[in-house]
Amino acid sequence: MTSAITRREAMFGAAATAGSLLLAGGNAGAQTKPTELRVGITTFLSGAASVFGVPARNAAELIFEDINKAGGIGGVPVRAYFVDEGPGTDHLVGEFRRLVQNEGVHIMFASISSGSCLACTPLSDEMKKTTLLWDCGTQRIFEEGKHPFAFRTQGYGTPEVLAPLLYLLKHKPDFKTLAVINQDYAWGRDSWELWKAGMEALKPGVRVVAEMFPRFGAPDYSTEVTRLLAARPDVILSTSWGGDLVTLVRQAAERRLFDRSTFVLPVAEASMQTLGKTMPAGHVIGARGDHWNNHPKPKDPAKLAKFVEAYRAKYNEYPIYPCHHMAQAIAAMQAGFARAIAAKGGGWPNDQELANAFRGLTFDTPTSSITLREDGQGLEDQIVGLSSFTEKFPFAVPKDMIIFPAAMVSAPVGQKSVEWLKTLKPEFLAQVPAPVAG
Amino acid sequence: MSGSANSLSRPAGAAPARSLGEGLPALLGIAALVLVAWAVPWLKFVLTIALAKGIAVLGILLLLRAGQVSFGHAMFLATGAYTVAFVAPFQTEALLLLPLAALLATLLGLAVGLFVVRYRDIFFGMLNLALSMVLYSLLEKLYEYTKGTDGIRVSVLTFAGLRPERETQEWLMFGLALLLAVLFGLLVRAYLASPMGRALAGIKTRETRLEFMGVSARRVLLFAYVLSALMGGTAGALVAMTSRHVTPQLAYWTSSGELVFIAILGGAGSALGPFLGAAAFELVRVYAAAAVADAWQMILGAVLLLVILFAPGGIWGMLAGRLRRSA
Structure with a gap:
């Protein structure tokens, strides 16, 4: 035509x-x-x-x-x-x-x-x-x-969410309340579903005080930060990334939210250079894998x-x-x-x-x-640690790192992640390796 | 906005180019499309999408005739596409899915149309935009049902009960899109030549005159709107069945903008314009993306600027001008 x-x-x-x-x-x-x-x-x-x-x-x-x-x-x-x-x-x-x-x-x-x-x-x-x-x-x-x-x-998503969750359970086992602030799109929702399934299985009874899904690319998180300051959760989870994470961390740090709550940021690594010294120390950070610049024992x-x-x-x-x-x-x-x-x-x-x-x-x-694996999924180890500053890097890198073997934190072949996470028992935590100084 | 719409279709409105002049280019175009699809297999997919979008833009063209620009037409496209995606797991017959998608989009068009045809110009455009963004947000946020931004995979379809090979299926979709494009093209041509179609131009020039003649402008526009929704839904179903994956992006305002862009590019003077525009748009985009993966947006933008500056009647305007001169 x-x-x-x-x-x-x-x-x-x-x-x-x-x-x-x-x-x-x-x-x-x-x-x-x-x-x-x-x-x-x-x-x-x-x-x-x-x-x-x-x-x-x-x-x-x-x-x-x-x-x-x-x-x-x-x-x-x-x-x-x-x-x-x-x-x-x-x-x-x-x-x-x-x-x-x-x-x-x-x-x-x-x-x-x-x-x-x-x-x-x-x-x-x-x-x-x-x-x-x-x-x-x-x-x-x-x-x-x-x-x-x-x-x-x-x-993939499951180990990348489960590893930070296990790290948190080891690092701060007595937390009682949690809030989530994720981007409003598939990964933000998916990662929260995975986290929730894992958390309810491994540490039942945690109270979720706020579930927030600000829109993707939001330039301002002041309402969310205010709500989080008021709700005073022990832990704040955010799987946000890129510019959104940078904005969130800056605005939350400005208002001292990091002093009140422990943040868990599974996709933090890619934003650390941009944030530089603005990133507060002592919060759980992940890298979607084990490739940190200060990997404690690279092959x-x-x-x-x-x-x-x-x-x-x-x-x-x-x-x-x-x-x-x-x-x-x-x-x-x-x-x-x-x-x-x-x-x-x-x-x-x-x-x-x-x-x-x-x-x-x-x-x-x-x-x-x-x-x-036989289903096509790769087994990549996960390293999670606490944000810290060293002489060597002008941005935050993890310390007290735990290397999670991929097979431990991935859903077995043929099982659906959420179903598998629900079957985890608190004893699972005993398998978590000891942290390595980095 | 209506100003730009006016200037867009003026060259065509001035000369009722609905003469024999369209038949030959159309036949040549069809032949060229089939030839290209046969010679360059991967372009078959791109051209199928282009034909589908052309059908949706035909709907935009109807409204342009009335001097109205809809910045939310992608909502009908998305309705058609998501209908296919939702129903496909239960009913894989493409020949049933297509009319179903078109029907649902038509119903939505009627519901929305009853409301928006009371408005003109910027209000008409913006209301459409707002409603399409409502649909976008729903598709994105009703995560349990729509899988959010990840979208839904359309399962393998059957055609008249058969499940053809990939190559055959690509040809079937291409053929189906081409057939529907021709049918809708003819329909729109006949419609625009009819009193109802002529009344659309009346809305653009002076609506009160229409009312004095005893013609309800609102009803005229509503009919065009519902027809354009039908074509949008058909286009959406074709897009979903071809790309086999739907995401809320389909309903986003940039997708609506793309349709208006194509309408401007192709020219509003003829039922051929939308298809010229859609083919040019998709081909420029795909070749620009292949040549400079980083800066294809700039090339696309430059093409539109050039068209607006030097060929306000769009590609069809350029061609028609040349044909008239040579005739």
Whole structure:
């Protein structure tokens, strides 16, 4: 019904077709080694979540540069295609198709936003394209269905909420009242549901004095702070992140809310640099994983230091957790390709062979190693600690850290997180490892 | 606002371009679409979405004829989309879901329309905007039912009882969108040529005259509004069935803005305008995003600015002008 397809578009189309036909030739039959390994990466380049998306893209560019200098993956140089999650789902799923069908990417990295992940993962099934879920946290992905081509190379909501809860129960076992102030969107609601289920099982009888869900991106929390000052909860939970968390902490600190209540901030790490010394000491902070700059016993300290220094040298800031999650996805990709190529005796894997290589894969990160379970979920340890200041960093880092082994805080394969959390018993606390000074 | 709407459709209003001039471009357009969808498989998806949005923008075009701009039309799109998402687990038949979604959107259009057609210009636009944001908030906050911002996955659909392969299904959706686009295009053309349609222009120029002639302006506008809601719902159902994932974003004011943007881009002069605009919008966005993932918004904005500055009649205005000159 349209004649918007001008000559230029037609040429664009023709060129694109020629490209895709060439690719089709390369992908079919005897899987010859491609001239480049194409990686499609969806990340936020615009909007509020670009505070995560842009550093993650920076990290990817940095690491790919390194990989290519060292000869690429399996001798093939890597090329990344970045796609913005900002415009919404219908645009993103179109972009996913473009990357797979037109650019001929060999592997996809999907999404910061849980909504994006929920939309892209079924596409990976349909298009039979290995997709690494590199940052999104929703537990719904692998708990509501099987996705043979999707793998999450990091932790997810359940361990990221349960670990701070266990830490709180160890650190301040006698708290009686709690308030929650989360962003009003899926993660804010989901994380509260997980927390509540865990808390009611592990420490029944805590009184919830306020449940607040200010709108996403709210610029002012004065009413909420006033209410919290009046309610005097022992503990205040907030899984907010990015600019929202920075605003909340600043306004709460200004009015001395941190002196009255203990805060639990599971996604604090990414905002610590912005907050600097404004972040009060002695509150529970998490990082959606174990990648703190002051990790007490990283598996490969030299590698961690090298990554952090290289990132700082290039971008003039410390890497935050999305950078590490990106690095994890890339490490998984390297290990997965290596395994698939080895399994084929040096040949280049097709889509199915590549996916097979990821099932049960273990790969190293600078701080630890991560195993992808049979359902595709990665097991990433969690470190939670108390905010503190040291000579070394101009921002808060945790002390008295507890390293939670991933298997301990993740719902077992085939179980739904909320149901599983409800079955926990207070004795579970005895399994929590002792804190390590950091 | 009404000022801009006036200037938008003036070139077309001045010349009743409803001549034979539309048939050939339409046929060429259909052929071009099918050709592109066949030659570049991934564009099939983008073009299906473009056709769906074109259908929704056709509704906006009706209201533009009356000089009214709705900044909340995405609410009908979202209604259609969420109807599909909610009902799909129980009834997977696409050919039933589509009319159901259209019906619900029409009913909502009637309920909302009864209220908003009493207002004109900025009040009309803003009331629509407000109501669409109410729907957005509901979709976002009724977390138990709508899964909030994460949205709902639309389960695999059947077509006339069959469950086709992915490739076939993509063609089916594309074909369905194209068919509906043609049907609604023809319907809108016939409607605009009818006395009811002509009366819309009367609302824009001087409403009192209409009333003196014994025509109820409110009823005329209500009919157009309900028709546009029907098309919005159909578009939403198509979007949901194509992208297979719905989020409250669909009802957000930026989505409504996008529809108005497309209407301006395509030009309000012809039933072809919305489809030209939607295809141009989606293609510019997708190629801009591919070329510069960081700055595609800027390119899109520049395109709109250029169109407003140099082609106030939109893409259709440009084409029609060229056709008239060559004829």
